[in-house]
Amino acid sequence: MDPVSWAGLALIVVLTLASALLVLAESAALELSRSSLADMGHAPDRSTARLLVLLENRFRFWVSARMGSTILIFASAALAATTVGDELGIALSSRAGGVVLAIALLAVVHAGLARVAPRILAQRHPSHLAHKLSMLAFAQYLLFIPATRLFERLLSPAEQQAWQGPDPEDEAVIEAVEEGTREGSIDELDVEMITNVIALGDRVVRQVMTPRPDIVAVSITTPLRDALQTAYDRGVSRLPVYDGDLDEVIGIIHVRDGLAALLEPTQATDLHSLAREPVYIPDSKFADQLFREMQAANTHMAIVVNEYGDTAGLVTIEDLLEEIVGEIEDEYDTPEVPIEALGPGRTVVDAGLPITDLNEELGLNLPADDVDTLGGLAFSAFGRVPAVGDSVNVGDTTLRVHEIMENRITRLEIRRTSTDDDENQAGE
Numbered sequence: 001m002d003p004v005s006w007a008g009l010a011l012i013v014v015l016t017l018a019s020a021l022l023v024l025a026e027s028a029a030l031e032l033s034r035s036s037l038a039d040m041g042h043a044p045d046r047s048t049a050r051l052l053v054l055l056e057n058r059f060r061f062w063v064s065a066r067m068g069s070t071i072l073i074f075a076s077a078a079l080a081a082t083t084v085g086d087e088l089g090i091a092l093s094s095r096a097g098g099v100v101l102a103i104a105l106l107a108v109v110h111a112g113l114a115r116v117a118p119r120i121l122a123q124r125h126p127s128h129l130a131h132k133l134s135m136l137a138f139a140q141y142l143l144f145i146p147a148t149r150l151f152e153r154l155l156s157p158a159e160q161q162a163w164q165g166p167d168p169e170d171e172a173v174i175e176a177v178e179e180g181t182r183e184g185s186i187d188e189l190d191v192e193m194i195t196n197v198i199a200l201g202d203r204v205v206r207q208v209m210t211p212r213p214d215i216v217a218v219s220i221t222t223p224l225r226d227a228l229q230t231a232y233d234r235g236v237s238r239l240p241v242y243d244g245d246l247d248e249v250i251g252i253i254h255v256r257d258g259l260a261a262l263l264e265p266t267q268a269t270d271l272h273s274l275a276r277e278p279v280y281i282p283d284s285k286f287a288d289q290l291f292r293e294m295q296a297a298n299t300h301m302a303i304v305v306n307e308y309g310d311t312a313g314l315v316t317i318e319d320l321l322e323e324i325v326g327e328i329e330d331e332y333d334t335p336e337v338p339i340e341a342l343g344p345g346r347t348v349v350d351a352g353l354p355i356t357d358l359n360e361e362l363g364l365n366l367p368a369d370d371v372d373t374l375g376g377l378a379f380s381a382f383g384r385v386p387a388v389g390d391s392v393n394v395g396d397t398t399l400r401v402h403e404i405m406e407n408r409i410t411r412l413e414i415r416r417t418s419t420d421d422d423e424n425q426a427g428e
Helices: 003-030 034-038 046-056 058-092 095-124 126-132 134-143 145-154 157-164 168-183 188-200 224-234 255-263 287-297 317-325 355-362 374-382
Strands: 238-242 249-254 280-282 301-305 311-316 339-343 346-350 391-394 397-405 408-416
Touching: 003 046, 003 058, 003 095, 003 126, 003 134, 046 058, 046 126, 046 134, 058 095, 058 134, 058 145, 095 126, 126 134, 134 145, 188 287, 188 317, 224 238, 224 255, 238 301, 249 255, 287 317, 311 317, 355 374, 374 391, 374 397, 374 408
Parallel strands: 280 301
Antiparallel strands: 238 249, 301 311, 339 346, 346 408, 391 397, 397 408
């Protein structure tokens, strides 16, 4: 082999080792979880902070690791083909055969040294290796942020979770729950609650929030008595206060503060002076992360904004709790039936229900790639604002508008197309 070939071989070794280090850093970090990391006894040093950022953005980190190792693999393959491949081609009297053999040998070596071995090592010493290699993992994460953001936009949260696999801590909990169920030490209610806690980590805020059209809010110019009357009529204890429209929420007023102001003659009664500073969160934030943050900050309500900074909805601590324990109703709540069976193959449902929950509950196969709720799917399928009685086919399911309010679908009737051949095109 000439000096160029030896240099190429040395560079292949370096690239393979670099790929192994990236895989080791990724595997070790992803073996951890946010809660376990906090309980390991490590001081809040820089490595812990870096790992927390990576675990808070698991999908982006996972994609960046895949991209980094893939680039190194292709670079190694190109070098193997142009250096080692040429040398083997001379020995085999066939350049093509030499290139194929060189790449095949590289694939075997790479699979063992840069894939399998790092993952085994990471499983044995996850915490130690994750902290030692946190700077490398974090640098790789930052390098590919533009590309990972694109992938994050293209895939729904459910698809992201499917690609990267379950959280290791979630897997351990699920195994423990299954074992407890078999032994009879965990009842069905406990299983459901534990499952809901795990599922909360897969949901983003826009899936659990109160959407913008349902927000109960008042203008900054509203007299205090009228604002309190609105809160009483709608059965809420907190009201967002906006200036002009809901995209300009300037604060949150608590009914208790309003009543105290009315009872104290010397206290100002304008909403601006009574409103507390609002908390804004992105609609893409994971629900379990928000739940912990709201608990820590003793925050009960947050305004949800979309990528353009517009108000998309609001979320309360009660909304997040209901994702775990089910609907929380008091004597002032109006009982609602989100799913109502009308007859064989006919069901009326709340249009705000998540499609994934509805598919599981009714055994449907409605697409949930681009929208989160059944109402959003119906609007997308219609392509216009429908009227009561309009219907549209989505796969093997017919959606018929049962109730609409201010151009917004509130309830839909679901029919299986195979059981109802009389449903035709939308709007008939």
